[in-house]
Amino acid sequence: MNMTAAHSPAATGPLAGVKVLDLTSVVMGPFATQILAQLGAEVIKVETPEGDNMRHVGPMRHAGMGPIFLHANAGKKSIVLDLKQPEGREAALQLAESCDVFISNVRPQALVRLGLDYDAVRQRSPRIIHVSCCGFDQDGPDAARPAYDDLIQGATGVPWLMEQYGAPEPAYMPTTLADRVTGLHTVYAVTAALYARGQTGLGQAVVVPMFEAMAQFILGDHMAGLTFEPPIGKPGYARLLTPHRKPYATRDGMLCVLIYNDQHWQRFFAAMDESEGLARDPRFATHSARAANIDAVYAEVARLMRTRTTQEWRALLDAADVPNMPMNSPQDLLANPQLRATGFVSDSVHPSEGAMHALAHPTKWSATPPARRFSPAPRLGEHTRELLQAAGYTGERIDALLAQGACRTEP
Numbered sequence: 001m002n003m004t005a006a007h008s009p010a011a012t013g014p015l016a017g018v019k020v021l022d023l024t025s026v027v028m029g030p031f032a033t034q035i036l037a038q039l040g041a042e043v044i045k046v047e048t049p050e051g052d053n054m055r056h057v058g059p060m061r062h063a064g065m066g067p068i069f070l071h072a073n074a075g076k077k078s079i080v081l082d083l084k085q086p087e088g089r090e091a092a093l094q095l096a097e098s099c100d101v102f103i104s105n106v107r108p109q110a111l112v113r114l115g116l117d118y119d120a121v122r123q124r125s126p127r128i129i130h131v132s133c134c135g136f137d138q139d140g141p142d143a144a145r146p147a148y149d150d151l152i153q154g155a156t157g158v159p160w161l162m163e164q165y166g167a168p169e170p171a172y173m174p175t176t177l178a179d180r181v182t183g184l185h186t187v188y189a190v191t192a193a194l195y196a197r198g199q200t201g202l203g204q205a206v207v208v209p210m211f212e213a214m215a216q217f218i219l220g221d222h223m224a225g226l227t228f229e230p231p232i233g234k235p236g237y238a239r240l241l242t243p244h245r246k247p248y249a250t251r252d253g254m255l256c257v258l259i260y261n262d263q264h265w266q267r268f269f270a271a272m273d274e275s276e277g278l279a280r281d282p283r284f285a286t287h288s289a290r291a292a293n294i295d296a297v298y299a300e301v302a303r304l305m306r307t308r309t310t311q312e313w314r315a316l317l318d319a320a321d322v323p324n325m326p327m328n329s330p331q332d333l334l335a336n337p338q339l340r341a342t343g344f345v346s347d348s349v350h351p352s353e354g355a356m357h358a359l360a361h362p363t364k365w366s367a368t369p370p371a372r373r374f375s376p377a378p379r380l381g382e383h384t385r386e387l388l389q390a391a392g393y394t395g396e397r398i399d400a401l402l403a404q405g406a407c408r409t410e411p
Contacts, residue, residue: 013040013370018194020044021096022076023083023116024106025052027149027176028210029133030072031183033103036190037075038361039370041055044099044243044387045076046092047081049408051380061166061353065067070350070377071359078378079387083114087406092116093124094391100197101190105133109144110208110222118205118309127203129193133186137209161222240289244298247327248305254327255310257317259301262287267320272304343372350376379393384409 011017018041022033030045030052037043045052054069079095082088096102102113102121111117111132116132117275135147150172153159158177159170186208193206210405221240225233239245247254259268269279278284278300283293290297300405305313309324317324339345348358353376361370384407388398401407 007168011036011040011042011371012368014365014368015191015194016040016368018101019041019099019248020103020190021092021099022046023092023102023106024133025105026054026179027068028179028183029103029105029186030054030069031180032133032174032186032190034072034074035187036101037182038374041101042075043192044095044383045073045078045378046095046299047078047080047136048244049082049405050078051080052230055380064380065350065353065377070353070356073377074358075374077383077387078381079384080381081384082406082408083116085404087401087404089115091388091393091401091407092390093121094393095387096121096125096128098391099125099128100194101129101131103131103186103190106148108132108134108138122203125203126265127197127201129190129197129203130205131186131190131193131208133182133208133210135209136211138207142211149176149178152210152214155211157219157222158214158218161218161236161241164241165245178210178214181217182208182210185213220280239294242295242298244295244302248302249311250305250310251308253310255305255313255324256327257301257305257313257322257324259322264322265290268322270319271316271320271322342349346373348373348376352379379410381408381410 015036018036020033020036020041020043022029022043022045024030024033024045025047033045051064052069052073054072055064055066055227057066057068060066081091083092101123102116104116104177106114106116106119118132121130128213135145135152136142153172154170156178156399158173162171162173163169189206189208193204197203206341221237222235224235224237225231248257259265265284266279269284272278283289283296308316314324314326326332333339334345336345342358342360344362346358347361348356350356358373360372385398388407389395393401398407402409
């Protein structure tokens with residue numbers, strides 16, 4: 001295995017020169033600020049003395065360095081501040097003075113109590129872009145409610161959709177879907193606000209609510225007949241909800257196949273020994289007909305897939321230019337030739353955690369490419385002293401903050 005020691009390259013990428021004060025934790029916010037770091041921003045991660053909760057989700061080699069944390073926080077610097085102490089809050093505000101973006105997923109009401117809401121921060125940094133990732137739009141009745149991925153998945157209908165799809169009971173998607181969808185909304189909100197400030201010179205407050213972000217995501221696919229008033233049909237995109245929409249069993253394994261448009265079906269029929277009967281079946285004749293009979297269409301494809309091995313099907317479908325892909329596991333992805341060739345998955349060495357797999361940013365840029373390697377995810381409080389010194393704190397003042405517990409360095 002070709003191992004390359006992780007290092008901290010000079011800032012490159014479209015966001016080089018942007019400085020972010022990151023008060024986020026768990027997945028949604030750190031996922032967003034990781035992308036900002038990968039695009040070249042300097043990200044200062046402010047943590048509580050206990051650290052981001054995701055530090056403590058294993059398996060891990062050393063305490064406080066769990067895999068989800070490692071993958072969502074590479075490229076950042078960690079400073080520990082107790083924001084409930086006046087001196088810790090003051091340190092955060094002093095850091096904000098040199099930052100372009102202040103971002104948190106602390107509930108807005110708690111930010112006010114901490115004295116870190118937009119009005120407070122912009123007094124120290126008038127051009128700041130203050131981004132609040134929260135559960136709900138603050139103009140609605142649920143503004144102060146707590147929000148987590150499971151709750152937002154449930155509130156926006158994901159378990160209902162899973163049951164419609166054929167799950168034995170309502171279930172959440174086994175990924176942090178709401179967190180990551182909202183994280184992507186956060187990234188474009190930050191970059192758009194930076195662009196707007198470049199045009200106007202003005203900072204501003206931006207709210208990115210999970211509930212509304214996920215409602216847009218779900219309703220865009222599944223409003224269906226409810227789009228119209230009065231309704232002209234049930235909710236739900238039938239092709240996505242049929243229980244037959246799943247990887248197909250072949251004679252010796254599984255294969256993902258999507259025979260989607262008219263050309264795909266014509267080429268599929270031409271490649272099949274028994275194509276004559278299917279080609280004349282009106283249920284297969286047009287996109288609208290297939291959509292209206294999607295259960296029967298997918299069930300027929302499932303029957304045919306069992307007649308050949310996976311390799312036989314891949315050769316036949318590739319020759320016919322019919323879309324297909326293997327059903328991969330996470331382990332398969334780490335060895336995937338495409339992901340290895342593009343450098344998206346690489347091998348690295350973390351200073352404390354040793355050999356590990358690293359993930360790059362998936363986009364490519366011709367003029368301002370992001371660095372392909374990033375500094376490793378930080379240990380808790382690893383950069384506390386460095387960052388406070390850069391903000392103008394003397395060594396004696398830092399020692400005093402450490403002594404009273406307003407900040408902390410790594411053990």
